[in-house]
Amino acid sequence: METSLYLDITPEQWPVVYRPEYNVRFLGLEKIHPFDAGKWGNIFKLLKTAGLVDESRIAVPNEATKEDLLVVHTKKYLKSLNCSFNVAAIAEVPPLCLVPNYLVQRGYLRPMRYQTGGSILAGKLALERGWAINVGGGFHHCSGSKGGGFCVYADITLLIHFVFNHHPRTVQNVMIVDLDAHQGNGYQRDFKDNPNVYIIDVYNKGIYPFDGRAKDYINRKVELRHFTEDGEYLDEVAKNFDEALREFSPQLIVYNAGTDILKGDPLGCLSVSPQGIIERDELVFRKARAHNIPIVMLTSGGYLKKTARIIATSIVNLHEMGLIRGPPPRY
Numbered sequence: 001m002e003t004s005l006y007l008d009i010t011p012e013q014w015p016v017v018y019r020p021e022y023n024v025r026f027l028g029l030e031k032i033h034p035f036d037a038g039k040w041g042n043i044f045k046l047l048k049t050a051g052l053v054d055e056s057r058i059a060v061p062n063e064a065t066k067e068d069l070l071v072v073h074t075k076k077y078l079k080s081l082n083c084s085f086n087v088a089a090i091a092e093v094p095p096l097c098l099v100p101n102y103l104v105q106r107g108y109l110r111p112m113r114y115q116t117g118g119s120i121l122a123g124k125l126a127l128e129r130g131w132a133i134n135v136g137g138g139f140h141h142c143s144g145s146k147g148g149g150f151c152v153y154a155d156i157t158l159l160i161h162f163v164f165n166h167h168p169r170t171v172q173n174v175m176i177v178d179l180d181a182h183q184g185n186g187y188q189r190d191f192k193d194n195p196n197v198y199i200i201d202v203y204n205k206g207i208y209p210f211d212g213r214a215k216d217y218i219n220r221k222v223e224l225r226h227f228t229e230d231g232e233y234l235d236e237v238a239k240n241f242d243e244a245l246r247e248f249s250p251q252l253i254v255y256n257a258g259t260d261i262l263k264g265d266p267l268g269c270l271s272v273s274p275q276g277i278i279e280r281d282e283l284v285f286r287k288a289r290a291h292n293i294p295i296v297m298l299t300s301g302g303y304l305k306k307t308a309r310i311i312a313t314s315i316v317n318l319h320e321m322g323l324i325r326g327p328p329p330r331y
Contacts, residue, residue: 014326015125015132046312061118090147119155126296138300140184175250180258181268185214198248230276259302
């Protein structure tokens with residue numbers, strides 16, 4: 001499989017994947033969307049301020065091409081994105097249907113293709129370095145044939161297929177740990193009945209997407225109630241992650257680290273504190289590292305401006321705890 005996405009990085013670079021084109025700037029329409037369209041850039045700025053990374057020490061991904069996307073997506077689905085009405089329905093921004101599609105491609109779909117390329121690259125780097133973080137990605141509502149819930153490309157499914165195709169001798173089994181507040185129905189439909197992909201999904205059962213069919217494909221399903229707080233949440237994550245690792249032996253963990261579990265998030269409707277999110281990420285990385293399993297983290301959902309700072313603080317904490325390592329930081 002030929003691709004320009006599997007880049008090599010130097011020893012001086014961290015397996016932290018980002019480029020400015022991740023951020024959506026679209027005639028001001030991004031301001032009416034609940035998602036912070038500049039979240040990814042804000043995370044990078046905070047990591048840079050903390051001295052952890054800078055422009056010369058991150059991995060800069062390429063844009064996923066049509067050929068890359070066709071590894072998972074159907075031609076019919078990709079063709080449907082040439083209609084602004086269809087993209088508006090996925091993005092849940094109705095005015096987009098009135099915008100010429102070439103502008104939709106440039107202002108919205110192109111950033112999503114860069115983030116998708118970033119997720120695929122992060123999968124490769126995790127296998128080489130033991131860990132990787134894509135500052136974007138985590139579009140878990142998109143499957144190979146259908147988008148939804150702001151998710152237009154199936155980057156999780158693509159990441160895993162690329163790993164299976166490029167590393168068949170080293171990776172036979174992959175575990176998805178989805179801790180976004182919403183059920184990850186897209187990749188669940190893509191990997192239905194696939195014994196080589198184990199899914200643990202911890203989500204609020206009372207919110208979108210209500211996909212009962214996709215639930216059947218979750219190996220370890222943890223359904224939470226509205227306003228679940230730190231104690232119960234962290235206990236459920238720890239207990240079920242331990243059980244999952246007893247049931248399945250992956251050679252890679254894909255960690256969908258949504259921050260829409262944060263108290264006050266209008267779409268997640270859970271009540272986890274900023275410290276709870278930091279402890280959750282540390283818990284997941286600590287268990288992966290203890291089992292010597294490479295882990296790739298995607299930032300996924302999070303609909304409050306303050307989530308960027310929480311994510312950046314959590315990544316710095318992972319470094320301070322010795323769970324991620326790279327060149328010496330410039331504190």
